[in-house]
Amino acid sequence: MAIEKVGVVGCGLMGSGIAQIAAQAGCTVHVREVSEERLNKGLQSIEKSLSKFVEKGTMSASDRDATRSRLHGTTKLEDLKDCDLVVEAIIEQLPEKKELYASLDKICPKHTIFASNTSSLSITEMAFLTARPDRFIGLHFFNPVPLMKLVEVIRTIATDPKVYEEAVAFAAKVGKVPVQTSDRTGFIVNRLLVPYLLDAVRVLEGGVASIEDIDNSMKLGCGYPMGPLTLLDFVGLDTTYYIANIMFDEFKEQRFAPPPLLKRMVLAGWNGRKAGRGFYDYSDASKPRAIQLG
Ligand code: 3HC
Numbered sequence: 001m002a003i004e005k006v007g008v009v010g011c012g013l014m015g016s017g018i019a020q021i022a023a024q025a026g027c028t029v030h031v032r033e034v035s036e037e038r039l040n041k042g043l044q045s046i047e048k049s050l051s052k053f054v055e056k057g058t059m060s061a062s063d064r065d066a067t068r069s070r071l072h073g074t075t076k077l078e079d080l081k082d083c084d085l086v087v088e089a090i091i092e093q094l095p096e097k098k099e100l101y102a103s104l105d106k107i108c109p110k111h112t113i114f115a116s117n118t119s120s121l122s123i124t125e126m127a128f129l130t131a132r133p134d135r136f137i138g139l140h141f142f143n144p145v146p147l148m149k150l151v152e153v154i155r156t157i158a159t160d161p162k163v164y165e166e167a168v169a170f171a172a173k174v175g176k177v178p179v180q181t182s183d184r185t186g187f188i189v190n191r192l193l194v195p196y197l198l199d200a201v202r203v204l205e206g207g208v209a210s211i212e213d214i215d216n217s218m219k220l221g222c223g224y225p226m227g228p229l230t231l232l233d234f235v236g237l238d239t240t241y242y243i244a245n246i247m248f249d250e251f252k253e254q255r256f257a258p259p260p261l262l263k264r265m266v267l268a269g270w271n272g273r274k275a276g277r278g279f280y281d282y283s284d285a286s287k288p289r290a291i292q293l294g
Contacts (some may be wrong), residue, residue: 001111003085004080005083005084005111006084007079007086007087008030008087008089009032009088009090009104011042012089017141017146018141018147019031021174024059024063024151025175025283027174028070030072030074031043039073042073043073050067053146055174059219083108084112084113085138086114087115087117088115088116089117090103091238092120094121094125097116097129102129108165109226110132115136115138115142116137119187119190120242120246120247122185123136124158127159135163136158137153137164138154138155140152149176149177150179151171151176151178152187153180154183155183156183164180184250186243194243195255195256196228197228197235198240198255198258198262199228200214200232201232201261204279211291215228230279233272233278233280234272237278238271239271244258249284277291
């Protein structure tokens with residue numbers, strides 16, 4: 001069965017990107033947010049991204065219009081009732097997800113596949129909150145979704161192999177490169193990325209180098225598009241702190257333990273770009289300046 005109708009729950013940073021690329025790929029998409037205000041904010045970010053593609057000539061105006069026509073915003077979960085696939089991209093809190101999956105289970109027909117975009121919670125645990133653990137997978141996209149080419153497709157011990165194949169085919173259909181992995185906290189990317197980001201904070205905290213020099217080292221010495229501290233600001237210090245704690249809890253390995261400086265910056269609310277301040281100050285968004293640490 002080819003996936004034609006897609007539901008996306010959550011129209012934040014990740015959900016809006018997922019809804020956008022699915023609509024771009026020709027799927028009919030219903031994206032749901034809890035309030036009109038949040039929905040409009042998400043739809044505006046999709047509009048902005050589509051405009052950028054048209055401006056750059058990577059998308060024609062008629063493709064943009066066709067994408068728009070396939071994309072439907074809603075605040076009603078019931079509007080996702082006919083979907084072949086529902087991708088959940090809501091807050092990373094199990095109680096909220098539990099409530100959502102209980103409702104989706106009632107609303108969606110038996111054939112609907114459920115996918116979570118979680119970066120750190122257990123796919124297995126969520127699968128068994130539903131009456132269809134065999135039709136539950138992880139689809140982990142990367143920020144910014146319209147640009148990043150990777151999707152991790154995550155299977156559990158209960159996933160039906162045919163469902164997994166359909167999910168891999170869907171990831172390719174939406175223009176991404178799927179990588180296949182099993183349900184272990186952090187999957188592939190965060191398993192490797194999170195210790196690297198935490199180490200960058202340890203290097204800073206240990207007085208080895210300045211914020212700019214750490215970032216320039218990895219950008220210019222290793223060809224990374226962003227230095228680790230810039231990337232931490234981009235992903236969100238709170239998000240990384242949260243993921244690191246879950247990974248530490250799972251593996252009990254020191255390399256996943258968030259360093260004290262990261263914790264203190266999160267306590268201060270210096271959560272990165274979205275907060276206007278992280279390792280850099282974004283008061284002038286076009287010229288971020290490294291902060292002075294006391
Ligand atoms: N839609 C369309 N176009 C976009 C866009 C979007 N959402 N976001 C940025 N662009 C465009 C910009 O407008 C810009 O266009 P231009 O060339 O005409 O100016 C172009 O993309 C490049 O952007 P920038 O000039 O701002 O900056 P970069 O050249 O550095 O590229 C980047 C931006 C693609 C984000 C690049 O820096 C990059 O790849 N960074 C690393 C991102 C990364 O590692 N993401 C993964 C995070 S981990 C994660 O998501 C997992 C989670 O579980 C934690």
